[in-house]
Amino acid sequence: MIEDFKGFLAVYVENWSDWGPQIYEAVWVTIQLTIASFSLALVLGLLLALGKLSRIGFLRGFCTAYIEVARGIPALAILFLLYFGLVPLGIVFDAFTAGAIGLGMSAAGYIAEVFRAGIQAIHKGQREAALAVGMTPLMTFRYIILPQAIRIILPPMLNMAIILLKDTSICSLISTDELMLRAKDLAMMSFLPMHLFLLAGAIYFCLSWPLSLITRRVETMMQRGRRQTFGG
Amino acid sequence: MMEVGLAGPLLQVEDIHKSFGELEVLKGVDMTLDRGHKTAIVGPSGCGKSTMLRCINYMERPTSGHIHLDGELFGETRSGDRYTPMNEKELARQRAHVGMVFQGFYLWPHLNARDNVAIGPMKVRGLGKAEANELAEAMLEKVHMSHKIDEFPERLSGGQQQRVAIARALAQQPKLMLFDEPTSALDPELIGEVLNVILELAEEGRSMVLVTHEIRFAREVADHVIFLHDGVIVEEGPPKQVIDKPQHERLRAFLRQIVEH
């Protein structure tokens, strides 16, 4: 049993000079993909949230529809549509761009709902109370609305970042050269699928777990803050 | 007269100790309760009075000491000098004879008033649905809650919830009722309705042990008062003696403080 395990680990040592640099490169692509798609999701999500809360009927309708559709379709379907499905129409993305845009568009639906919940959770009376004590609208936003909104928004936002990090793996299915694809390619070449998929899993874990710990920390911190705010 | 064969007291509490980790909350308390009698336990917060009550039906397992209910050892079995703790199933069978009313009511929010009262008899004693409902209706009438029989707990005031909780305990047809500060969580204007119900039950001749902050009420309802301080019984006796002519300085201080508030 122990010998088996030693033998199992020895395979990594043996192949590391070959796998190491390739994996390292691919991890970097995964990180870039996460950051790019998350940034896009944040911007798009905020715009969609504002659109859904706006008084212009058409805009509200469009944003509501977008959010519903984005939340109802797998990111993979969106990726396929972007990467393969638009080619006949003459729109060609490279795999990284298609991946970043597809994941970002998909996540924007959730992020929009998070923003909306954050904005709506703050009672109108608070704004009025702030204006009543003589704050300008800008000060009201800065000192009253924003701190509370962040408390509501931050934890689900961090969760979304973790989900995106993990979801970048499906970009391997449209041949974005990130960690999962590289692991799969190396697995096929070396006939060592177990070794490579476990390695990939371990790397995702190492990237994601610290984020999870931070998120949990922030969650408890925010809850404490909230209890103080509402004096309970 | 039906209890001719059961000459002994209903409840015997024998040298109960209870520790939570390092902290010894009860340092050896004894009490005896005869059938139809009512004992009130009073004392400052943290004196161990709730723990003492919770030890009676083994909601807390005493660290040492024994409880007898109706002549039967409670929560343990004995062979010779060896006492073995009961398993949860046997314990449940014994607890079914002791009704308990909590400070926080603890009605079950997914059940309406009738079902809150009926589910115990149905599941524990195996009563049929119709029979259990009939029982529940009778018990809710006793606590003057017939008009809210179909309401869920969240639609009831604190006082109403507590009355349903009393009905739930009554539906066990218990030999003994335990009240753990039944009015402490209530707004002042709602306390009266709950105390009235308890008083009516007392007048029916039910046996009860009551932990309370309401000294005046204790004086009215109980025939025996125990003053607990730091996990020991400092003074006990008829209310007229304990409350009106306190001997111990600690008890005097406690009563003064209560009156001031």
Add this chain to the structure above:
Amino acid sequence: MEVFFTKLTALGGPLLLGAATTVAITLASLAVAIVIGLSLALIRLLGFRPINWLISIYVEMFRNTPVLAQVFIIYFSLPYLGMKINPFPAAVIGLGLNGGAMLTEVFRAGLNAIHYGQREAALAVGMTPWMSLRYIILPQTWRITLPPLGNYSIALLKDTAVVSAIAAPEIMFWARNLVTSTFETTFVYILAALLYFCLSFPLARMVDGFERRQRAWQ
């Protein structure tokens, strides 16, 4: 217009077949996930330290790695250990284990949300711990966890798309096959996306309903 309908009938058939598999995978994985999640959440309540650590390790491992990696490990690595496994069961095991980790947390939160006094009151009327779980705790847990459970089901439905990568014959798998045989790339992928939406939209409305009802309860 006629061309459109010819295309739709030619391509819609296989995609609908895929949709049936997608629903089957979703339901089977959901069942596995609920059984694992509820069991582990309950076992956790017993408070055996070493067992709780093992549960935490399982939960953290599966929550912090991509479901695609999990499915690949099961599908490509089990044969390596001498076990042959078909795409469908591999998909259900992978998604089910992943969901089990998610739902362990969901059920734990649900159980934690119930005041300990609820259980005490049940014991006080003479219920056994098992009865208090069965009649008092679980019905309430169910009510509390229904909205997150619904949300998880939607996420799961969408996650099933990744098992096309191990050739489980669901919507995306059929879509890819159709594209290679018909070259109707745009049409097929739009149709596939639409199909997912038709499956998830009613679920989303249901979750909204649960959430509204929950707010009414509070």
